[in-house]
Amino acid sequence: MQHATSSRDTKAEIHRAAVELFSTQGYDKTSLREIAEQVGITKASLYYHYSSKQQLLRAIxxxxxxxxxxxxxxxxxxxxxxxxxxxxxxxxxxxxxxxxxxxxxxxxxxxxxxxxxxxxxxxxxxxxxxxxxxxxxxxxxxxxxxxxxxxxxxxxxxxxxxxxxxxxxxxxxxxxxxxxxxxxxxxxxxxxx
Amino acid sequence: MQHATSSRDTKAEIHRAAVELFSTQGYDKTSLREIAEQVGITKASLYYHYSSKQQLLRAIxxxxxxxxxxxxxxxxxxxxxxxxxxxxxxxxxxxxxxxxxxxxxxxxxxxxxxxxxxxxxxxxxxxxxxxxxxxxxxxxxxxxxxxxxxxxxxxxxxxxxxxxxxxxxxxxxxxxxxxxxxxxxxxxxxxxx
DNA sequence: GTCTATAGGGTGATAGAC
DNA sequence: GTCTATCACCCTATAGAC
CATH class of the missing domain: 1.10.357 (Tetracycline Repressor; domain 2)
Known part of the structure; x- marks a missing residue:
């Protein structure tokens, strides 16, 4: 149960950070490195939750x-x-x-x-x-x-x-x-x- | 005189190609390589006419x-x-x-x-x-x-x-x-x- | 005026250890 | 679930030959 909760939190945090950065900088100019940094994880971890940058955009x-x-x-x-x-x-x-x-x-x-x-x-x-x-x-x-x-x-x-x-x-x-x-x-x- | 004419033509062609590509793809997603290719020259030649991508944008x-x-x-x-x-x-x-x-x-x-x-x-x-x-x-x-x-x-x-x-x-x-x-x-x- | 070649950097994405 | 390390690719911009 703790695993699932932690997972959902991170995914939501990625979502939130992406909305903020996409809104202020634009989609193209926002790198996955930036998003990962803001959340406090690495790019590779981000890919565990969203299989591509496009998938992240689609979710938003x-x-x-x-x-x-x-x-x-x-x-x-x-x-x-x-x-x-x-x-x-x-x-x-x-x-x-x-x-x-x-x-x-x-x-x-x-x-x-x-x-x-x-x-x-x-x-x-x-x-x-x-x-x-x-x-x-x-x-x-x-x-x-x-x-x-x-x-x-x-x-x-x-x-x-x-x-x-x-x-x-x-x-x-x-x-x-x-x-x-x-x-x-x-x-x-x-x-x- | 022929030099100047040729120069102006190339510069105008770059301008025209850039307007078209920027309009359809957006500024960020259009590379100087693409523009140069469309005109039929190389990137380096493009830099002879416009000193940077931003300069080209400003001209437009x-x-x-x-x-x-x-x-x-x-x-x-x-x-x-x-x-x-x-x-x-x-x-x-x-x-x-x-x-x-x-x-x-x-x-x-x-x-x-x-x-x-x-x-x-x-x-x-x-x-x-x-x-x-x-x-x-x-x-x-x-x-x-x-x-x-x-x-x-x-x-x-x-x-x-x-x-x-x-x-x-x-x-x-x-x-x-x-x-x-x-x-x-x-x-x-x-x-x- | 145009070219080749390359520096110097960033990017999205993946493999595999833990 | 998260990490380190790395790949393959593309970019802007410059140097110097022709």
């Missing part, structure tokens, strides 16, 4: 992908309305916040993530496009679609904020939901050029 | 870097006020839009751009942080700083929109400026949790 990004896909598919079952919009937007914010530590890795090392997940990412882009189109509301103009894209990007700010920000998850959630809503509320407004 | 993203840094530095000389805020925000939107139009290959691929910034990315992040802090307004709360980050991200939507969007630069500019302003207008609002 995999859970995020599962969650985000679930949210992006929500519109498929829900007709658009102000109420469902708020519900979907809230779910999206929740996922972004929950996985904001892995966010930078995704944004900075798309190439590596693409190599690790292949076709899944193409589907993510397509799904994300449908998601934004749904958010644009019924019969959207080009400006409305742009507003929907801007609203989604605004929520993504959760991934780029600093760690020293003195705000709890609940506050971050409320502010970003409010910000996205404010952008979407401009739908239908005349565009003054 | 130089103008964008200069422009974005110039905008991010604007707050240093301007005290915050509603008027200067609108001016700075407008300048930011202009740079994003301008480089979206002139360098679609480079700017549309977020991964390649971020990778191409290399070590400058750290300085860009620091400058961007000061920029966002200024945008948050005087004596900002944590929520206000988050709103500023969200506003900046919203403008960034210009980079991720599809080509089939039926909207001119002027309309995109107006919509994004309006969206960012709408987010910033929420500053000071009570956060309902």
């Amino acid at each position: 990004v995999g859970t995020f992908l599962d969650d985000i896909f679930q949210v992006l598919r929500l519109p498929e079952t829900l007709p658009w309305s102000p109420e469902t919009e708020r519900e979907v937007l809230g779910a999206y914010v929740d996922v972004i916040i929950a996985h904001r530590a892995t966010g930078p890795t995704l944004l900075r090392d798309i190439a590596a993530v693409l190599a690790a997940f292949g076709d899944d990412l193409d589907e993510l882009i397509a799904q994300s496009r449908r998601f934004q189109l749904w958010l644009a509301g019924p019969d959207p103009t080009a400006a409305d679609r742009l507003r929907a894209a801007a609203a989604v990007e605004a929520v993504g700010a959760a991934m780029s904020i600093e760690l020293d920000l003195q705000a709890g998850d609940a506050e971050i959630r409320a502010v970003l939901l409010d910000a996205a809503t404010a952008v979407l509320a401009r739908r239908g407004s005349p565009v003054v050029e | 993203v130089g103008t964008f870097l200069d422009d974005i840094f110039q905008v991010l530095r604007l707050p240093e000389t301007l005290p915050w006020s509603p008027e200067t805020e609108r001016e700075v925000l407008g300048a930011y939107v202009d740079v994003i839009i301008a480089h979206r139009a002139t360098g679609p290959t480079l700017l549309r691929d977020i991964a390649a751009v971020l990778a191409a910034f290399g070590d400058d990315l750290d300085e860009l992040i620091a400058q961007s942080r000061r920029f966002q802090l200024w945008l948050a307004g005087p004596d900002p709360t944590a929520a206000d700083r988050l709103r500023a980050a969200a506003a900046v991200e919203a403008v960034g939507a210009a980079m991720s929109i599809e080509l089939d969007l039926q909207a001119g630069d002027a309309e995109i500019r107006a919509v994004l400026l309006d969206a960012a302003t709408a987010v910033l207008a929420r500053r000071g609002s009570p956060v309902v949790e």
Whole structure:
């Protein structure tokens, strides 16, 4: 029993260290030596827990992908309305916040993530496009679609904020939901050029 | 004269090959050997034209870097006020839009751009942080700083929109400026949790 | 201007002892 | 489960011949 516990702890520590280093330095620029050093083991020991660097990346990004896909598919079952919009937007914010530590890795090392997940990412882009189109509301103009894209990007700010920000998850959630809503509320407004 | 012409052609070919490879593979994953091979010369010859890999990168993203840094530095000389805020925000939107139009290959691929910034990315992040802090307004709360980050991200939507969007630069500019302003207008609002 | 050759370093990954 | 030692490979960059 003690063996299993020790094993799980080390594996979790590797996972945690990898998330931190990948996020701050990027996947490519983070070496397995660095990760091992931070955990206090050697590279060889790391390989006992994860059979390759890619496997480690898959373990990290995999859970995020599962969650985000679930949210992006929500519109498929829900007709658009102000109420469902708020519900979907809230779910999206929740996922972004929950996985904001892995966010930078995704944004900075798309190439590596693409190599690790292949076709899944193409589907993510397509799904994300449908998601934004749904958010644009019924019969959207080009400006409305742009507003929907801007609203989604605004929520993504959760991934780029600093760690020293003195705000709890609940506050971050409320502010970003409010910000996205404010952008979407401009739908239908005349565009003054 | 023939020497100079030949020289300029090779240098231009290196530049072209580098743009293509950086865009598709990212900066880190593209080796000078690959670039040299594509041009039909050796690495050593490449070093005759560009003194380092970073120099090559600077030649490619130089103008964008200069422009974005110039905008991010604007707050240093301007005290915050509603008027200067609108001016700075407008300048930011202009740079994003301008480089979206002139360098679609480079700017549309977020991964390649971020990778191409290399070590400058750290300085860009620091400058961007000061920029966002200024945008948050005087004596900002944590929520206000988050709103500023969200506003900046919203403008960034210009980079991720599809080509089939039926909207001119002027309309995109107006919509994004309006969206960012709408987010910033929420500053000071009570956060309902 | 371009080449060959090489220095000097880092990387992911494996073998085998304990 | 963790270690030491090592392999095979790739990288940036430089020196010097042509």
